Each structure stands twice: as C-alpha cells, then as structure tokens.
Amino acid sequence: MKRIADSTVRRLSVYLRFLEDSVNRGVRTISSEELARRGGTTSAQVRKDLSFFGSFGKRGLGYPAVELTAALRDILGLDREWRVLIIGAGKIGTALAQYHGFRQRGFHVVAVYDADPLKVGTEWEEHTVRDISRLESDLASEHPDIAVLTVPGDEAQRVAERLVGAGVRAILNFAPVQLHLPAQVTVRNVNMAMELEGLSYALTNRERETNGSNGVDGAA
Amino acid sequence: MKRIADSTVRRLSVYLRFLEDSVNRGVRTISSEELARRGGTTSAQVRKDLSFFGSFGKRGLGYPAVELTAALRDILGLDREWRVLIIGAGKIGTALAQYHGFRQRGFHVVAVYDADPLKVGTEWEEHTVRDISRLESDLASEHPDIAVLTVPGDEAQRVAERLVGAGVRAILNFAPVQLHLPAQVTVRNVNMAMELEGLSYALTNRERETNGSNGVDGAA
DNA sequence: ACATGTGAACTGCTTCACAGCG
DNA sequence: CGCTGTGAAGCAGTTCACATGT
Numbered sequence: 001m002k003r004i005a006d007s008t009v010r011r012l013s014v015y016l017r018f019l020e021d022s023v024n025r026g027v028r029t030i031s032s033e034e035l036a037r038r039g040g041t042t043s044a045q046v047r048k049d050l051s052f053f054g055s056f057g058k059r060g061l062g063y064p065a066v067e068l069t070a071a072l073r074d075i076l077g078l079d080r081e082w083r084v085l086i087i088g089a090g091k092i093g094t095a096l097a098q099y100h101g102f103r104q105r106g107f108h109v110v111a112v113y114d115a116d117p118l119k120v121g122t123e124w125e126e127h128t129v130r131d132i133s134r135l136e137s138d139l140a141s142e143h144p145d146i147a148v149l150t151v152p153g154d155e156a157q158r159v160a161e162r163l164v165g166a167g168v169r170a171i172l173n174f175a176p177v178q179l180h181l182p183a184q185v186t187v188r189n190v191n192m193a194m195e196l197e198g199l200s201y202a203l204t205n206r207e208r209e210t211n212g213s214n215g216v217d218g219a220a
Numbered sequence: 221m222k223r224i225a226d227s228t229v230r231r232l233s234v235y236l237r238f239l240e241d242s243v244n245r246g247v248r249t250i251s252s253e254e255l256a257r258r259g260g261t262t263s264a265q266v267r268k269d270l271s272f273f274g275s276f277g278k279r280g281l282g283y284p285a286v287e288l289t290a291a292l293r294d295i296l297g298l299d300r301e302w303r304v305l306i307i308g309a310g311k312i313g314t315a316l317a318q319y320h321g322f323r324q325r326g327f328h329v330v331a332v333y334d335a336d337p338l339k340v341g342t343e344w345e346e347h348t349v350r351d352i353s354r355l356e357s358d359l360a361s362e363h364p365d366i367a368v369l370t371v372p373g374d375e376a377q378r379v380a381e382r383l384v385g386a387g388v389r390a391i392l393n394f395a396p397v398q399l400h401l402p403a404q405v406t407v408r409n410v411n412m413a414m415e416l417e418g419l420s421y422a423l424t425n426r427e428r429e430t431n432g433s434n435g436v437d438g439a440a
Numbered sequence: 441a442c443a444t445g446t447g448a449a450c451t452g453c454t455t456c457a458c459a460g461c462g
Numbered sequence: 463c464g465c466t467g468t469g470a471a472g473c474a475g476t477t478c479a480c481a482t483g484t
Binding site for chain 1: 224226229230232233234236237258259260295296297298302304311312314315316318319321322325326327365366373389390391392396397398400404406408410411412413414415416417418419420421422423424425426
C-alpha cells in the first residue's frame, strides 16, 4: 500500500464522525457530496481519499453508511483498544485524563504520571497519579501504545526519550517544542499558542489589507 | 503582500519561541541552520519562510536574534493585546482559561461563558462564568477579537454563528465538527480525537507492514 | 440518469543550487 | 570564505473531467 498523506487521514476522521452520526439517525446511504459538505471539502476529494483504500460506493447511489463506517474504523485501527499514558498532571493533562470521549473511541488511559511530589498520589476518577521516576519499571506491565505528553517544554525532549526507550511508539505532544526522536516513532503536535498566533496573524493581516472597511455583516 | 501558507505561519511561531529562549540566554546571532534544527525543518525552508517578509539576516553571519525576534512578533501581530473569549466552561475550557502562558503571549481572556446553570456564577482565579444567553448584550462592551470554542459538537455551529453575528472574527474551535462560516472569519481547528486517530492509523499501518500478512487480527 | 472511481492537469509548497554580499 | 536570499526545479496534494458501472 502506498503512503497516505496526513491530510487524508485527518479527513477520514472527520468523515467517520459524521458517518457515525448518520448511522445513528438511520441513514442508509451517503453521497460523496454530502460527506464533503459536512467535512468542509469537495466531493472529488472525498472520493479520492476513499479510493486509496478500496471501492466502497455504488455508482449512481452513493456509499452504504454502515459498511463505510466499519471500513473507516478498520482503516484507522479503531477496532482495538489502545493503551494510553498521560504524562504530566497539569491542567491539560487533568482535562484529558478525565475526558470520557477518549475511552468511547477506544483510547483507554492506563496511567497518569507527574514529577511533582505534591501531585503524586492524588486521585482522580479512577487514576492515582504516579511518580514519573517509576515510569520505566511500570512499563513492562502497562504495555502502553501511545503517550500524551503535557509536561513543560524544557522537560519534553528528555521525557520523550525515556518513553521511546521504554517502548512507546506514538506520542501526542502538547509541549511547545519540536521533539527529535527516531523516525519509527510517530509524533503529532498540538500547540495552543501556535494556533492562537495563527489567528493573530490572520487578524493582523486582514486589518492591514482591508484597512478601514469595518463591514460587520451579520448572521448567515 | 502575497498570500502566506498556513504551514509557513506555523513555523514562524516555532522559530519565535526558540528565538525568545535564545535571546534570554544571551545569544546574539542565529543561523538558518540552527533555527532549522530546533524547528524540525531545513535551513532552506527557514530562509524561504523569512524571505516572504523581508531580509533580516547578514550574509556570512546569520540572523541577529533580538531584531529577528522583534520582526516575528510584529509579523504575527503579537505586539498588541488580543481580547479572547472562552465559550464552554468544561474541562478543556477551564484548563485554557487558567493557563497563564496565554496572557504572557498577549492573549487576554476577557470572559468565560457557559450554558449550564450549575456552572454559571462559579468563580475561577479572576473570572466569573457568565450565562451564554448574555453573550450578545455583553459583546458591545467586551470587544473580543478571538473566541475559543469548547462546547459540545452539536452546539458548536449555532454558537459560532452567534459569535460571528456579534463581531468575532477568529475562532479556535475545539468541537469535533467542521464549522461553516463566512469566509472572512478565520477558523483553526484543534481536535484531540482526530490527532489520536492519526496515531492509531500510523501504529496500525506500521503493524500491518511489519507483520507482512493479510487477515488483520483482533486486538491483542 | 446518476454518482463513483481515477488518470491527467493543475496548484502550490518544498527543496535545490548558486549568485550575491558581508 | 560563510551564510543569506531567491529563481528554478521537483514533488505532493488537490481539482478536473469523464469513462465506468448500476
């Protein structure tokens, strides 16, 4: 199978979410046009994205909702349970650890770690925060697949290396630094500051371009 | 000025963060090679990104750290204070509202809203959660620039339209749906489930390749 | 008739390679 | 000489348009 673009995989997630809704509402068939509308893309893009993985539609009709949903879940690897570690029991780590939506989608938080002695031992819902020094000795029994990294930027690289050394193969990185890890480790970055700065850039630019036209045209 | 790619703007944020660190450590000059290493890209990419906005370096030397930092802050529009609204006082909204890093970078949370009567009126740090029904009447006095949307998916579109109708021009959307808004509104999506599914896809794919077989097994 | 599936064209981001200048 | 700045080349992702199949 040839390599699939990141952007394609992201869109598959979006299609899947809408498909699950549709199935719940009893929809039988969905066209690429409909998927495109809800996914914020074009029908050609939808058909191209799906075509990388097979031929799921019926010409003249569209895609069978239930079958396509199952196919996407299979493609994305969502039929198994992934074991997730949360590293860093700060605000964001706390929010994520308690977010039930993850478990519903097959992402099971198996442990939460922090370096702060004041946080270690505290309990949330079903997790006791563990001391990060125990990371390596615990991993043999936890067999985590994915780590969510929410530690300060200046600790992120070091902690990431420990995680990889202990067998974690995928990291969702919330720290505002670029991690340098072996190529076989998959990393996705989520960087709030970067996103806000992107908005700041867009606003600044719009003001510079359209200087003076304050047409706040209202509701759609 | 011609249009700048989103990917370029994201990288400028990364360069800026590293530059600020460097300035704090007393570094005078930085090469494109150094910026590339820390930013996870190539030196040619760094030079190309910067060249869209001007000529900041000295040939044979590199970029003056202090001046380039100032230039990037100006380009990204970070020299003014942006007024940010947080909509949705759930786990993520709470974490963001209390995150001091935002304010340090010029993003000032001016108000927090929620629809849940149990949350309305509760206090955090310096904010009292307000009833979302008061949104429109408050906006005249708040003049928000950016809204961070952390409401459930099925409410996101409706709330986003209210925000836009009331003059918000940029939205950081945490809801797992694609917002359909007028083109002049800038939207950035942050979707945790989508990122985790991307990791799931990568892990699944690596396994399929490595296992070298069809017949995708059940979990574990 | 209608909507998918797909090669081909197109667009635009990235990489290359070197001229230009300190 | 070293490193920036930048046209040109290369490449990847998107869009087009139509043949294909129901």
